[in-house]
Amino acid sequence: MDQSNAARVLVVDDNDAFRDIVAEVARLEQCELTQAATLAEARCCVEEARFDLLLVDLSLPDGNGLDLVDEIDLTEHGRIAIATGFPSIESAVRAVRKPVVEYLVKPVAVDALAKLMRDARERAATRLPRAAAPVGGMVGQSAPMRALFEQIRRVAPLDVAVFVHGESGTGKELVAQALHELSGRSGRFIAVNCGAIAHDLLSSQLFGHERGAFTGAAQAHGGFFEQAQGGTLFLDEVTEMPLALQVYLLRVLETRTLTRVGGAREIPVDVRIVAASNRDPQLAVANGHLRADLYYRLGEFPLTIPPLRARREDIPLLARHFLERLNRRYATTRVFDADSLRRLGDRNWPGNVRELRHAVQRAYILADQDTVTIAEDTSPRAITEHDGSIRFAVGMSFDDVEREMLLKTLAASSNNKRRAARALGITTKTIYNRLLRYREQGLIGDDLVGSGPDDDKPD
Numbered sequence: 001m002d003q004s005n006a007a008r009v010l011v012v013d014d015n016d017a018f019r020d021i022v023a024e025v026a027r028l029e030q031c032e033l034t035q036a037a038t039l040a041e042a043r044c045c046v047e048e049a050r051f052d053l054l055l056v057d058l059s060l061p062d063g064n065g066l067d068l069v070d071e072i073d074l075t076e077h078g079r080i081a082i083a084t085g086f087p088s089i090e091s092a093v094r095a096v097r098k099p100v101v102e103y104l105v106k107p108v109a110v111d112a113l114a115k116l117m118r119d120a121r122e123r124a125a126t127r128l129p130r131a132a133a134p135v136g137g138m139v140g141q142s143a144p145m146r147a148l149f150e151q152i153r154r155v156a157p158l159d160v161a162v163f164v165h166g167e168s169g170t171g172k173e174l175v176a177q178a179l180h181e182l183s184g185r186s187g188r189f190i191a192v193n194c195g196a197i198a199h200d201l202l203s204s205q206l207f208g209h210e211r212g213a214f215t216g217a218a219q220a221h222g223g224f225f226e227q228a229q230g231g232t233l234f235l236d237e238v239t240e241m242p243l244a245l246q247v248y249l250l251r252v253l254e255t256r257t258l259t260r261v262g263g264a265r266e267i268p269v270d271v272r273i274v275a276a277s278n279r280d281p282q283l284a285v286a287n288g289h290l291r292a293d294l295y296y297r298l299g300e301f302p303l304t305i306p307p308l309r310a311r312r313e314d315i316p317l318l319a320r321h322f323l324e325r326l327n328r329r330y331a332t333t334r335v336f337d338a339d340s341l342r343r344l345g346d347r348n349w350p351g352n353v354r355e356l357r358h359a360v361q362r363a364y365i366l367a368d369q370d371t372v373t374i375a376e377d378t379s380p381r382a383i384t385e386h387d388g389s390i391r392f393a394v395g396m397s398f399d400d401v402e403r404e405m406l407l408k409t410l411a412a413s414s415n416n417k418r419r420a421a422r423a424l425g426i427t428t429k430t431i432y433n434r435l436l437r438y439r440e441q442g443l444i445g446d447d448l449v450g451s452g453p454d455d456d457k458p459d
């Protein structure tokens, strides 16, 4: 059912006659209708399927329809219309503050119902297949994130090590948690930041130690590996692990047994490893931060999370998600003002999703009553002038400047690599290699990369 593109409508109303009218309009407008007479039934329905339109009565035998609106995940479902026979200013105000598209007073005109269903049909035509739906509490609808969710879903149940690469704050730990949740493994999820633990402590923290193994080891201690037995061990910033320890880690992964520091007994381990780094793993290998043999073992299935600036359509979605979380936590109903989401979408987000979450939180705290306002961005970024020149602000990284310059020149050369290379004084191969890197980072699509350095038509 999820794969079909027919619009799906849920009517939640205890009035049989009203549900009959909705059913007739749904039939005429070729929408699939699901009916619920109580909040409890409706909750089951929204758990089991996604709807393009929810038509919800306010006063239900077991509660207020707006409670359902509070609970459902709007990234999963489409639009919500309230239909009530007993309008009140209080409920109307409450509804207006929620993502409710219509507030209908019964008797509802058939035309109004038909219009809502036609809108639902339009939404259904662009609905994502459920396979691309978010995983493990992750929010995102951009093409690279949908592809990532799909990869996570496929690799999670397999006994394969995953290496997650992404800038700080892109959600590497969330990916690791999602992999664990979908793995079906019954053990715990243990996260270790290898860069945050002193080098001389890391081996005993990871692999445990026997009593008396070193000064201060008064008790035997099972390390993170043993704590994650039957589950998943997330090795964050694995490239910060000392090389000598990387050798031992590789041995543990190969033999699936470990020996505690100061011990002799071999302990079998059944642990799924998810490793992560902000560093590009290939570069980390080339620079000697990561042993190549360990990378081949950890990177059986590599995953890359694109930076937030490469998936701007996720920004409003994430911002609303963080605001909703704050609203739920503090029982408020704050909303962004009209320009805030645009301002958020304009920023560069070097700290990625974490920075966005903090920005929403800051704006929430400073909000004037119920309106949350995001201030204009003043951080450095490139601006393209109308005459084709680019202004670079002090403080931008060389990488950003280079990328901005290359992509803008390419665009100005109608995507002709040879012409852009001539203008920039570099070879077409350099342009091609950069484009491959940007694609790898999820910053550009295949269309811009083309099939090779010399794939341009002669100019």
Ligand SMILES: Nc1ncnc2c1ncn2[C@@H]1O[C@H](COP(=O)(O)OP(=O)(O)OP(=O)(O)O)[C@@H](O)[C@H]1O
Pocket (backbone or CB within 6 Å): 137, 138, 139, 140, 166, 167, 168, 169, 170, 171, 172, 173, 174, 175, 236, 278, 318, 353, 354, 357
């Ligand atoms: N797609 C997402 N949906 C919802 N929340 C997200 C998403 N991505 C990241 N976050 C949130 O952003 C914050 C940073 O995420 P996380 O700690 O997983 O990033 P990270 O890449 O592991 O960062 P670091 O490299 O600095 O450890 C967390 O609060 C996380 O919940």
